[in-house]
Amino acid sequence: MSDDLSSFLAKRSASAERPLAGLTVLVVEDSRFACEALRLMCLRSGARIRRADCLRAARRHLQTYRPNVVIVDLGLPDGSGDELIAQIKATSAPAVFGISGDAGSAALAMAAGADGFLEKPIESLALFQNTILAGLPDHARHAGPRRIDEAPLIPDPLALQDDLSQMADALREPPEAARLGYVAQFLTGVARAAHDAALADAASALERAPSPAAVARLSSVVNARLSERAAF
Numbered sequence: 001m002s003d004d005l006s007s008f009l010a011k012r013s014a015s016a017e018r019p020l021a022g023l024t025v026l027v028v029e030d031s032r033f034a035c036e037a038l039r040l041m042c043l044r045s046g047a048r049i050r051r052a053d054c055l056r057a058a059r060r061h062l063q064t065y066r067p068n069v070v071i072v073d074l075g076l077p078d079g080s081g082d083e084l085i086a087q088i089k090a091t092s093a094p095a096v097f098g099i100s101g102d103a104g105s106a107a108l109a110m111a112a113g114a115d116g117f118l119e120k121p122i123e124s125l126a127l128f129q130n131t132i133l134a135g136l137p138d139h140a141r142h143a144g145p146r147r148i149d150e151a152p153l154i155p156d157p158l159a160l161q162d163d164l165s166q167m168a169d170a171l172r173e174p175p176e177a178a179r180l181g182y183v184a185q186f187l188t189g190v191a192r193a194a195h196d197a198a199l200a201d202a203a204s205a206l207e208r209a210p211s212p213a214a215v216a217r218l219s220s221v222v223n224a225r226l227s228e229r230a231a232f
Contacts, residue, residue: 018046019129026050026067028058028084029099030077032162033190034120036155038071041128044153054078059087067094069132071118074100074109075185082112089113095135101189121193125150155193161229163190164222171219180210187218199225 013021025042029035030053042049050067052058055078058070070088072081081098088096089112098109099118106117115135122128163186170183184207191200202221206214 015046019133020069021046023068024048024050024065025069025071025132026052026058026061026065026094028052028055028070028072028076028081030054030073030075031186031190031193032159033155033193034073034099036159037122037153037193040153040155041122041125044125045129045132055081055084058084062088062092066092069136070094070096071099072096072109072114074098074102074105075182075189077182080108082108085109085112085114095132095137097131097135101185101192120189123153125153157229160190160194161226164226164229168219168222168226171215171222175210175212175215177210180206180215184210184218187222196225 015021020042023046025038025047027035027038027042027049029038029051035051035053039049039051047069050061050065052061054076058072062070072084072088074081081100085096085098088094095115096113097116097118098105098112098114099120099122100106100109101120103119106119109117116131118128118131167183167187167190170179173179184203187203188200188207191197191203199221202214202218206218
C-alpha cells in the first residue's frame with residue numbers, strides 16, 4: 001500500500017464498512033505470505049499497516065512510531081514473540097495480539113499480557129475484525145453494526161514464492177537444531193495458509209524428528225513447489 005493511501009485511510013473515521021479506520025496496525029510477522037493476508041484484512045477494515053519481520057526490527061519501529069494495534073507472531077527468527085508482547089504491555093498502551101499457526105500458543109501469548117489471539121491461517125474477515133475490536137479500549141472501538149465483506153481474500157502468490165525461496169536457501173545451509181526447528185515451524189505455517197497438505201506433512205516430519213532424510217524430503221517438496229510456480 002502506498003504511503004499516500006495509508007495516510008488517507010488512517011485519517012478516516014470508523015464506520016460500518018471500515019470499523020478499524022483511523023488505526024495503525026504494526027504486524028510483526030516473518031512470513032510475507034501471512035503478512036500479505038493480514039494486509040488485506042487491514043485494508044478491508046480501513047486500517048493502516050506497517051510491518052516488521054523480526055523482534056529487532058519491531059523494537060526499532062516502536063522507538064519511532066506509536067501504532068494503535070500490534071500483532072505479534074509467536075515464532076520469529078530472533079526469538080519468541082511473547083517477549084515482545086510482555087515488553088510492549090509493560091511500557092506502552094497499544095492493543096497487542098499474539099498470532100501463531102499453533103493454537104497451543106494462545107496460552108503463551110495471553111500469559112505475556114496479550115489482549116487477544118489470532119490463529120493462522122486467518123481467512124475470515126469477520127473473525128479478524130471481531131478479535132481486534134474486542135481487544136481495543138472502549139474509546140477506540142466502533143460499537144455500531146458492521147457490514148462484513150466476505151469476498152475471498154487472496155494473498156499475492158509472489159509473497160508465497162518469496163517465503164518458499166527463503167526457506168529453500170535455509171535448507172541448503174549446514175544443519176543446526178535450532179535453525180531447522182525454525183524452518184520447520186515457518187513452513188508448517190506457510191503450508192497451512194496455502195492449504196498444501198504435502199508441504200505441511202514434510203515440515204511437520206522435520207519438526208518432530210530432525211534428520212538428513214527429513215531435510216532432504218522437505219527440500220524436495222519446497223523445490224518442487226518453486227518449480228511448479230516458475231512454470232506459470
